[in-house]
Amino acid sequence: MTVFTIILTVTIYFISRKIFLKLKNPLLTPLLLSTVAIILILHYSGITFEQYKPGKEIMTFLLGPATVALALPLYLNRQILRESFVPILVGIICGTIATLTTAVLLAKLNSLDSIIVTSIATKSITAPIAIEIALITGGDPAIAVAFVVFTGTLGSMIGA
Incomplete structure (x- = not known):
């Protein structure tokens, strides 16, 4: 069953990607469409x-x-990254502070459980890193990944 579910998931993702590339509808991003299809x-x-x-x-x-x-594309673009290091660093720092502050403040203002507050703070990073941070800070890795996926999906829908 394990091999079947992996093949199923990958196949659904590629079908979803084809649909998105053909229709170019931001509501049909591969991540969103394949998630709904798998469910x-x-x-x-x-x-x-x-x-x-x-x-x-x-x-x-x-x-x-x-x-x-x-790391490979980063390495291949290292010259551009070096030339723009300060603006990139300032953007990352400002973006990190803004996303952490708004996510945690909104969660606390809505009296959400501390596990959810801790998990929601990781919403704008990659899933593997969110899992590790959630484990270290006492958050729930599954909730953290759910917020990462939701944030990424919403971002791709808005930016598509």
Whole structure:
């Protein structure tokens, strides 16, 4: 079942990507469309989350190496990054402060549980890093990843 769920997930993602590239509708981003499709397939096929989970664990593990692989484009563009180092650094610092402040303040103003507040603070980073930070800070890795995915999906829909 594990191999089947991995193949299913990857196939659904590539189909979703083809649909997005053809229709160019920001509401049909591959991440959103494939997530909805997988949920519907699991629900109506009778595949339980426990059956899907081993494949999910393998794909989640692969997020770490995939994130590390992003070092190659950074290396290839190192000259541009060096030339724009200060503006990039200022943008990252300002963006980090703004996103952390607004996320945590809004969560606290709405009296959300501290686990959710801690988890929501990681919403604008990659899933593997959000998982690690959530574990270190006492947040919930699943909630952290959900916020990362939601933030990324919303960002891709707005920026698509």
